[in-house]
Amino acid sequence: MGKGEGSTKADNKKELEEANAVMQAWKYALGFTELAVLKCAIELGVADEIETQGGAATLSQLSAALNCSYTSLYRIMRFLVHNRVFKAKAAATQEATTYLQTALSRRLLKGGEKSMASLILFESTPIMLAPWHGLSAWVSSNKVAPPPFEAAHGQDIWAYTAQDPEHSRLLDEAMACDARLAAAAVIGSCPEVFEGIEVMVDVGGGNGTFVGMMVKVLPQIKGINFDLPHVVSIGPHWNGVEHAGGNMFESIPKADATFLLKVLHDWSDSECIQILKKCKEAIAEDNNDDSISDGKQIKKKRKKVVIVEAVIDDDYDDEEQDEQGSQLQSWTGVRLGLDMVMMAHTNGGKERTRTEWAHVLNEAGFSSFSIKPTSAVQSIIEAFP
Numbered sequence: 001m002g003k004g005e006g007s008t009k010a011d012n013k014k015e016l017e018e019a020n021a022v023m024q025a026w027k028y029a030l031g032f033t034e035l036a037v038l039k040c041a042i043e044l045g046v047a048d049e050i051e052t053q054g055g056a057a058t059l060s061q062l063s064a065a066l067n068c069s070y071t072s073l074y075r076i077m078r079f080l081v082h083n084r085v086f087k088a089k090a091a092a093t094q095e096a097t098t099y100l101q102t103a104l105s106r107r108l109l110k111g112g113e114k115s116m117a118s119l120i121l122f123e124s125t126p127i128m129l130a131p132w133h134g135l136s137a138w139v140s141s142n143k144v145a146p147p148p149f150e151a152a153h154g155q156d157i158w159a160y161t162a163q164d165p166e167h168s169r170l171l172d173e174a175m176a177c178d179a180r181l182a183a184a185a186v187i188g189s190c191p192e193v194f195e196g197i198e199v200m201v202d203v204g205g206g207n208g209t210f211v212g213m214m215v216k217v218l219p220q221i222k223g224i225n226f227d228l229p230h231v232v233s234i235g236p237h238w239n240g241v242e243h244a245g246g247n248m249f250e251s252i253p254k255a256d257a258t259f260l261l262k263v264l265h266d267w268s269d270s271e272c273i274q275i276l277k278k279c280k281e282a283i284a285e286d287n288n289d290d291s292i293s294d295g296k297q298i299k300k301k302r303k304k305v306v307i308v309e310a311v312i313d314d315d316y317d318d319e320e321q322d323e324q325g326s327q328l329q330s331w332t333g334v335r336l337g338l339d340m341v342m343m344a345h346t347n348g349g350k351e352r353t354r355t356e357w358a359h360v361l362n363e364a365g366f367s368s369f370s371i372k373p374t375s376a377v378q379s380i381i382e383a384f385p
């Protein structure tokens, strides 16, 4: 290879990199469109209508049923098909184009076990989007300025939702979407975590979806759904679950195990340690002893705190992630994205690495812990006093 040939190849590579960079920058500039168009499709009920029509519907059927502009709907569907949300079967005319449901579009259904619509609608409310505009101001103030949510709304997210019932309901439904997915992954892949537990309290359990689903599968467990009074007061009835209102920084109902799903990530390390100490107190009482039944000794499991959170890899390495394939890479992306959400929406919350979990658990007085991955974005952390 001559000198000139080599430099041409290098020049081509550089040009390609530059062109890609421009394209990527455009994608980021328009990044919001993905969320906005998904929100639009959910509000219009596109996936629901395709489901009603048996999993496939033509553009003319959709625009008639949804009573919306045929040309606008065509453009929206073209964008969503390009982004692999729906599939399309081309036809001789635009009106006859058939749109088909996919695994992803079923997540946009307004109801059902697999729906993630409430999560998308909640994250795209003006209330949840406003704090993002204050992220750089907060970071550059070296955390001296009020955190982004407070800067936008004058109070933290929990005080805000306490005085806005509609936003509180949206938050509960958004969390319940993921609680359904987490319940299936956690109980399905690691049922042994709940063995020997007679009473379990779900701390910050929202509307009780996780504990309600758990008790359905494991009816030997009595569930307590513990959350702020205004949250549990509108929680639905779940067989085998009692709602209890209170403040986890003050006192948590007694149980064999305390459970926290997506709660500790809302809080700074020092607040996390306070909550964990209260969880430890809640499981601290006498009945750690074995019991005798029919002359047989029944071994009680060790009392514990079960935490379900997205755990960020300590030795996270972008290049290694790329080599390991898209599944791992995309969960890492979601976990890092969730960490950014915590930065924008909470006063000091974060997704933690194993080392950071070891720190808060150790400071709260736990003697040991283990982390098990699940098929969901979260892992299960079992912590023992």
Ligand SMILES: C[S@@+](CC[C@H](N)C(=O)[O-])C[C@H]1O[C@@H](n2cnc3c(N)ncnc32)[C@H](O)[C@@H]1O
Pocket: 158, 175, 176, 178, 179, 203, 204, 205, 206, 207, 209, 226, 227, 228, 231, 246, 247, 248, 249, 260, 261, 262, 263, 266
């Ligand atoms: C991110 S949500 C998670 C809800 C539920 N665990 C789930 O994953 O679906 C955090 C929950 O913590 C509750 N919470 C916030 N502050 C609390 C407090 N001081 N005491 C009890 N619960 C609290 C909120 O009301 C909310 O339901």
